[in-house]
Amino acid sequence: MIDLELFRQKSSSEYPGNRKLVAKLKLLKGKQLDGKFAEAHEKKFQKIDCLTCANCCKTTSPIFLQTDIERLARVFGMKPSEFIDAYLHRDEVGDYVLNSSPCPFLxxxxxxxxxxxxxxxxxxxxxxxxxxxHGILNLTLRNTLVCPAVFEIFQDFGSQYGK
Structure with a gap:
């Protein structure tokens, strides 16, 4: 199991350096950046098992698209409006997100x-x-605070590009 408290401390302390790293990563060409992340993703997820962590499910909510709502409502034998009433609300930008953390389906x-x-x-x-x-680097930076694999990818990139 991943020690989530230790992860929180470490990822928070490294966040300023990771923010600086994002500025350096933005200098890479699109396909080059995509390739670096795809390669790093494959390496990390050969070593990291999400079931030892699930921090994303414990602390954040995904955005629920209408198709997600309809599909999950069918799973529970509900109408989409009933699923929304039971589990979701609109966030500040109007997206459907979970009412609570951890995820009720965890x-x-x-x-x-x-x-x-x-x-x-x-x-x-x-x-x-x-x-x-390039379009989601800021989201990916925030995910260094949620996902140990993303944090480790940034640590590896920091070694390559400096922070």
Whole structure:
């Protein structure tokens, strides 16, 4: 299991340096940056098992698209409006997010009750292997505070590019 308290302390103390690193990463060309992140993502997730952590599920909410809401409502035998009333609210920018943390679908063993039907944002998290990393570098920086794998990717990049 990952020591989440130690992770929180370490990721918080490294955040200013990681913020400086983002400025350096922005200088890389789009495909070059995407490739670096995709390679780093593959390496980290060969070593890190999300089930030893689940910090994302414990502390943050994915954005629920309408298709996610409809799919999950079917899983629970609910109408989409009932699913929204039971689990979601609109955030400050109007996106549907969970009412509470940890995620109500997180099991005690860090598995997901709705894994096969989970929201798109959960399927793609932590977004470090997607195209157009330039467009989400600030989100990825914030994810260094949530996901140990993203934090480690930034640590490795810091060794390569300096902070």
């Amino acid at each position: 099991n005690a063993d860090n598995t997901c009750l709705v894994y096969a039907e989970r929201p798109k944002a959960c399927r793609e998290y932590p977004h470090t292997n997607r195209k157009n990393m």
